[in-house]
Amino acid sequence: DVKVTQSSRYLVKRTGEKVFLECVQDMDHENMFWYRQDPGLGLRLIYFSYDVKMKEKGDIPEGYSVSREKKERFSLILESASTNQTSMYLCASISGSGTGAYEQYFGPGTRLTVT
Amino acid sequence: GENVEQHPSTLSVQEGDSAVIKCTYSDSASNYFPWYKQELGKGPQLIIDIRSNVGEKKDQRIAVTLNKTAKHFSLHITETQPEDSAVYFCARGLTGGGNKLTFGTGTQLKVEL
Numbered sequence: 001d002v003k004v005t006q007s008s009r010y011l012v013k014r015t016g017e018k019v020f021l022e023c024v025q026d027m028d029h030e031n032m033f034w035y036r037q038d039p040g041l042g043l044r045l046i047y048f049s050y051d052v053k054m055k056e057k058g059d060i061p062e063g064y065s066v067s068r069e070k071k072e073r074f075s076l077i078l079e080s081a082s083t084n085q086t087s088m089y090l091c092a093s094i095s096g097s098g099t100g101a102y103e104q105y106f107g108p109g110t111r112l113t114v115t
Numbered sequence: 116g117e118n119v120e121q122h123p124s125t126l127s128v129q130e131g132d133s134a135v136i137k138c139t140y141s142d143s144a145s146n147y148f149p150w151y152k153q154e155l156g157k158g159p160q161l162i163i164d165i166r167s168n169v170g171e172k173k174d175q176r177i178a179v180t181l182n183k184t185a186k187h188f189s190l191h192i193t194e195t196q197p198e199d200s201a202v203y204f205c206a207r208g209l210t211g212g213g214n215k216l217t218f219g220t221g222t223q224l225k226v227e228l
Contacts, residue, residue: 043204043221059217
């Protein structure tokens with residue numbers, strides 16, 4: 001079974017803090033994604049990565065950055081956390097394009113509260 | 116654009132009844148339409164998907180229909196059971212397009228005994 005793990009289930013941080021959310025997948029997937037989930041807004045793509053050291057902005061990248069130093073790990077960074085970044089953060093991974101695989105595998109999510 | 120509209124946002128049915136969730140999309144190039152189910156405390160999980168060369172697909176109690184002309188697709192769950200209670204997300208994408216998906220806003224389905 002594909003496994004996507006996220007470093008924390010719940011996180012409470014203060015405004016202005018630098019926050020790291022970690023995601024690890026064990027299936028040698030090329031593509032990894034970070035989403036945030038908010039009631040009434042569904043899943044919105046923050047950043048994605050097609051390969052190590054590669055990253056592309058999604059639909060709502062403002063206030064976030066990412067790092068992919070190793071294939072299995074994709075980190076989301078909140079440079080200076082703000083209260084409007086309080087949300088559920090979901091990581092997902094999938095095999096690369098051309099493999100015929102289309103299913104995204106999600107981690108359990110990290111619920112981040114910024115006070 | 117690549118927006119996906121999903122309705123209803125909440126749906127309550129009696130056990131054994133059918134449930135239908137509908138989505139519309141705007142990008143006519145879309146050719147891949149998955150549905151994800153998210154149970155409480157878990158990440159979304161793929162339950163069924165359909166590609167644009169097919170109008171309908173069934174898997175036991177769930178089915179998806181696609182109308183490419185009208186740019187809408189629907190999820191049908193028959194003989195609903197309490198374990199079907201969850202949040203359901205539709206999505207659209209492009210096969211070969213980096214596997215990037217645009218998700219709908221979600222439907223909270225509650226199956227009542």
